[in-house]
Amino acid sequence: MGILGIILTAVNIYSYLLIASILMSWLPNARESSIGQMLAKITDPYLDIFRKIIPPIGMIDFSPIIAIFALNLASNGLVVLFRTFLG
Secondary structure, three states, X not given: OOHXXXXXXXXXXXXXXXXXXXXXXXXXXXXXXXXXXXXXXXXXXXXXXXHHHOOXXXXXXXHHHHHHHHHHHHHHHHHHHHHXXXX
């Protein structure tokens, strides 16, 4: 497992943390728990970038979907770059 594998694993783990954070936002008082606060500290700085650009529509916040899509797009771009330049 090279550096690309490590980066892709980290991106995959972060994607799961984003999904967990999103699911916890649906549960009452889950974000106030110690796990919810830890997830918020890890994921909110990244999600806030997209929340500034994409406002919620009614009660639905689409920014996490776009954030996960952007993260996956960036990881796919890294794979292409590594394969192109490093063989």
